[in-house]
Amino acid sequence: MTKYVLLGLNARGELQQFDLLALNEDEAQREAAQRARQADVQVVEVCAARAGKTGFSRQHMSFARMFRRARFDLSLFVYELLALLRAGLALTEALETLDERRRQNQPGAAEEKGHYVLSELIRLMQQGKSFSVSLAAHPDCFSALFVAMVAASEQTGGMTQALERYLQYDGQVSLVRQKIIAASLYPVMLLITGMVVAFFLLWFLAPRFGHVYEGMTHAELPLMSQWLISFGLFVSDHTLASLVCLTTTFAATVVLSMRPAVQQRCLVLLGRIAWIGAMLKLMQLARFYRSLGMLLQGGVALLPSLTMTRELLPLPLQAGLTRSMLSIAQGKKMSESLEHESLMTSVALRLLRAGERNGQIAGMLEQAAMFHEREITQWVDRFARLIEPVLMLIMGLGIGSIVVLLYLPIFDLAGSLQ
Known part of the structure; x- marks a missing residue:
């Protein structure tokens, strides 16, 4: 079998x-x-x-998924498809047009299996499958939220409106993501620069000071200076091995940071810091509100929308959302169920209650997400302005400590001569 x-x-x-x-x-x-x-x-x-090949397959899939996402731009695909549909082209004809343009711009790309999926989408649709089913066959390129939006639009006949809503959703989420990335870029560069300067001091200066102090019989090296010079001599004698070790550590850090389990663990550790944990939870809730509002506005039912957006929340909040879904299925109000599980902020709760009264739940959720995203953007700006001088201070203290420990025996010798 x-x-x-x-x-x-x-x-x-x-x-x-x-x-x-x-x-x-x-x-x-x-x-x-x-x-x-x-x-x-x-x-x-x-x-x-x-x-017997599960581990290898999963590893292979993760690398393939990483490169595939880097080559397939979903937002660009949606924008181009929307432009062609607005021009009056049928869905299959629009996909064929995009595929032809891709073949002309990237000759030979068709042989690269998995790097582009337009040809596969056209083949599945020609076999009689719907657009949403064809998209769902490629979960590495098309998110579950996008597939659900398309599936709902196929039932209501509003494909262009669904694509417009997804572009608006993607633009808002990308804006917050780019703001966070831009704010973290400079601190990361500071850390890398500090590590390079510290390595240069240990590799180049420490061994030379060590050779100088070998001939100075009257100088007694402090214990910290002895350790520093010994470590510098070791690095200088094993330059290639030290560089390989440093590069491997950096590469391993980058690879591990891409793993979802490591990311979740880091979020849990950061969440234990009160002033960072509160903002992380607000970021997760804002993304949850916006995704849920987009699905509801696209015609997806409430409980399926909650199921699809559950993965956007951390595990503790996912358990709370599951309990909320059970309460909603039993007839309880959505605002009361989510508030009971701490899934509502004060602003979102008031907006959601107003949406329940006037029947505009999706719009109110998007308004709550927009309100909190502006709050997150302001917090990120303040955090970036604070962390940059702190990192520069830490780098200055670290590099200054290395220099002082190297020159300290000379200062002691000059004092004894006087």
């Missing part, structure tokens, strides 16, 4: 996975069709699971 994996799309636009056992591929296809009818899902793909 061979293990197979069935990927199916349900009526709410969610991609589900089922495990199958079959003797061959034909039997797996029959079993998949039967399981799809039982679960009321539409078959997207049936493939064999590779036993």
